[in-house]
Each structure stands twice: as structure tokens, then as C-alpha cells.
Amino acid sequence: QLQASGGGSVQAGGSLRISCTASGRHFSNYLTGWFRQAPGKEREFVAAINSKRATVYVDSVKGRFTISRDNAKNTVYLQMNSLKPEDTAVYYCNTPSRVLSGTWAQGTLVTVSS
Numbered sequence: 001q002l003q004a005s006g007g008g009s010v011q012a013g014g015s016l017r018i019s020c021t022a023s024g025r026h027f028s029n030y031l032t033g034w035f036r037q038a039p040g041k042e043r044e045f046v047a048a049i050n051s052k053r054a055t056v057y058v059d060s061v062k063g064r065f066t067i068s069r070d071n072a073k074n075t076v077y078l079q080m081n082s083l084k085p086e087d088t089a090v091y092y093c094n095t096p097s098r099v100l101s102g103t104w105a106q107g108t109l110v111t112v113s114s
Contacts, residue, residue, distance in 0.1 A: 004093050007108030014083050018108055020076040020093030028071035031096055034078045036089035083112045
């Protein structure tokens with residue numbers, strides 16, 4: 001199972017770090033991604049990190065967000081800097097197999113005010 005946490009309310013320009021903690025073994029071997037869904041919009045990909053810590057980002061967050069992982073803690077983080085109101089969304093973490101099966105855990109809400 002995956003559990004996202006750490007969301008909250010910040011002003012534009014602020015920072016927030018959200019976490020995704022997994023239960024079970026071998027999480028460090030999995031490609032893990034962050035996704036977000038803003039009100040009235042479809043869920044979109046934000047960033048992903050693989051077992052070798054290679055990362056990829058959607059263009060809208062490049063240079064502002066950083067995805068990382070702590071294998072000892074079974075946790076993937078998303079450090080979000082220079083937040084904008086358009087970053088307001090519920091953020092979810094997931095792995096490819098769970099995405100394909102349509103399985104999503106509860107997300108964490110990030111609200112950025114102008």
C-alpha cells in the first residue's frame with residue numbers, strides 16, 4: 001500500500017514537501033510517480049523516479065519540484081518550491097502496475113493561495 005502525506009496550505013512562492021510511504025518489501029525497486037488532480041480537471045503526471053534514482057518531470061514543474069527517495073524509509077518525496085496557485089491539487093503517488101489496474105490510494109491536498 002501507498003500513503004501520501006504532508007500536504008497543506010501555503011502562499012504563492014512558498015515551499016512544501018510531500019511524502020509517499022509504502023508498506024511491503026522491495027519498494028526501492030519500483031518506479032514511483034507523483035500525480036495530481038486539480039478541481040475540475042483530469043489527473044495528470046507530475047514526476048517519477050526509478051530504482052536508479054533517474055527522474056523525469058512534467059514541463060510545468062521543471063526547476064521547481066524535486067522528486068527523491070529514501071529506500072531505508074520506503075519513502076518517496078516531492079519537494080515543491082516556488083509554488084503557484086495552479087499547483088493547487090490533490091497529489092497522489094503510485095506505481096505503474098497500480099496505475100494500470102486503476103488502483104489509487106488517498107492523496108494529499110496542496111493548496112496554494114495568491
